[in-house]
Amino acid sequence: MRKIRARTLLLVGALGLLVLHLCKDCIDHKNIHLNIDVKEENIQVRQPSTKNSYVYSWPKCQRNTSAANVTGFSSLPGDIKNFLYYRHCRHFPMLLxxxxxxxxxxxxxxxxxxxxxxxxxxxxxxxxxxxxxxxxxxxxxxxxxxxxxxxxTMDTGFEKERLNKLLELEQREYNDILQWDFDExxxxxxxxxxxxxxxxxxxxxxxxxxxxxxxxxxxxxxxxxxxxxxxxxxxxxxxxxxxxxxxxxxxxxxxxxxxxxxxxxxxxxxxxxxxxxxxxxxxxxxxxxxxxxxxxxxxxxxxxxxxxxxxxxxxxxxxxxMGVKATGLHIPSSTLDVYDPCYYKEVLLVHRFLPAHLYLMWHRINDPNLKCGPSKKKL
Structure with missing residues (x-):
């Protein structure tokens, strides 16, 4: 009787594998995909996104508690402690x-x-x-x-959900955001x-x-x-x-x-x-x-x-x-307009700008009627 049961179980198992093999295409037709890659002893699961494309999702990286054994760890600021706890982490769940x-x-x-x-x-x-x-x-x-x-990502609880939803809505409209689930x-x-x-x-x-x-x-x-x-x-x-x-x-x-x-x-x-x-x-x-x-x-x-x-x-x-001004432009006189578009027309990049000033500057430097003297172009 035990031999008959064993044979029956083997037969059922074999039939199950055959059904799974034959039904591979029907599973695919339902857009159910599970691709597993092994990297650095982590398992990477690719899940379908809202646009039938894959979103790479890594498991949450675990804190390295041994970092607390570093000499002088207890006296370090909280951000540094947190950095040392997770310094080994290289992969985070991808949201967008x-x-x-x-x-x-x-x-x-x-x-x-x-x-x-x-x-x-x-x-x-x-x-x-x-x-x-x-x-x-x-x-x-x-x-x-x-x-x-x-x-x-930022914050926790409902506020984190709201901010993630904001980026998701932007993504639907513009398709221009990469987001991972790590602290911003x-x-x-x-x-x-x-x-x-x-x-x-x-x-x-x-x-x-x-x-x-x-x-x-x-x-x-x-x-x-x-x-x-x-x-x-x-x-x-x-x-x-x-x-x-x-x-x-x-x-x-x-x-x-x-x-x-x-x-x-x-x-x-x-x-x-x-x-x-x-x-x-x-x-x-x-x-x-x-x-x-x-x-x-x-x-x-x-x-x-x-x-x-x-x-x-x-x-x-x-x-x-010389066209990259990471510390801002140096304007030679306090009586001059620091947002004169002629100072910015020939540069590559200037840091920093408020949104309103940036919007105005872009349109002013691209105004076909803008006329600039040689002295301003050299800044």
Whole structure:
């Protein structure tokens, strides 16, 4: 009797496997997909999004409690403690994805300038202004400019839900947001950069050039296209990383500073050369080099410095561009209008701008009737 039962169970099991095999197509027709990739001992589940595309969802990264054993840990500020607890984390659940933003891997080379804009969920007004001004997706000088905002999450409970819903509504209308479920805070900016570069390698590896910057900068993207088109023998397949160059500096050890980096985070007293994170231009080639280098470099919370570290490991250097004004424009006299459009017509990028000033400036510099003297153009 036991042998008969065993044979019956084996027969039922075999029939079950046959049914699953035969019904594979009917499961697919119901849009039920489960693809599992193993990376760094994590399981990655791809779930269907609202647009029949995949959203990559990593399990929540667990706190490394051994970080508390670091000498002097108890005296560190809360943000630094939190950073050390989760410093090992490289993957977070993805809430909003843009798998077809570049037209697929094969067509991604048609994206000449990809605007990668760091934006907190609450900065709705900034995103709206950028969509209407320098970040507008368009064909300029015969090449395509595309736009992506990259964001984490903020707050908890109902407020977090509301902000996530806001980004979801923006996504439905504009299709321009990448969002991951990690805390949107200053010390997580490096993780935001790494997550974007991972997305780029997967979905947009052949984009020619990128502008990487904040959502409060004024960027003359028309000028950027002209500058990038003028580069000799570089269509994005060679090294380029340029902006406001910073060198011969090191970690700030004063705990009251926004940029405070204690020895528990980095022992070295020097940073490699890097470009200010407010905004810089880089080639698609260099972006992927940075991503590859990041896989073996311990995360530093200052994102622009970290990019410099990745470049240094690759044997590459950032360069200075006089058109990038990360600290704002220096106007020679207090009697002059600091928002005179003639000062901004020839630059590439200026940090920082309020949304209303940015909206007005974009339209003023693009006014065909604007006339500027040579002295203002040189600033």
């Amino acid at each position: 994805d843009l798998p077809d933003k570049c037209g697929g891997v094969d067509k991604s080379a048609e994206v000449f300038l990809l605007l990668v804009i760091k934006s907190s969920p609450v900065n709705y007004d900034r995103r709206e202004v950028l969509r209407k001004t320098w970040a507008k997706e368009r064909l300029h000088n015969g090449v395509w400019i595309r736009r992506i905002f990259i964001s984490g 805070r200053f010390y997580n900016l490096t993780m935001k950069q790494i997550l974007f570069l991972e997305w780029m390698e997967r979905n947009c590896p052949n984009a020619r050039f990128l502008l990487n910057g904040d959502d409060d900068v004024f960027a003359n993207t028309n000028n950027m296209v002209v500058y990038l088109q003028s580069l000799k023998d570089n269509d994005g397949g060679k090294h380029l990383f340029t902006g406001h160059l910073i060198y011969n500096v090191g970690p700030i050890r004063m705990s009251g500073s926004k940029y405070f980096i204690p020895v528990q985070v980095q022992e070295s007293d020097s940073y490699p050369p890097y470009c200010s994170g407010g905004g810089f231009l880089l080639s698609g080639y260099t972006a992927l080099v940075i991503y590859n280098m990041s896989q073996s470099i311990t995360i530093l919370p200052i994102d622009d410095v970290y990019m410099g570290m990745c470049l240094a490991k690759a044997g590459l250097s950032p360069s200075s561009h």
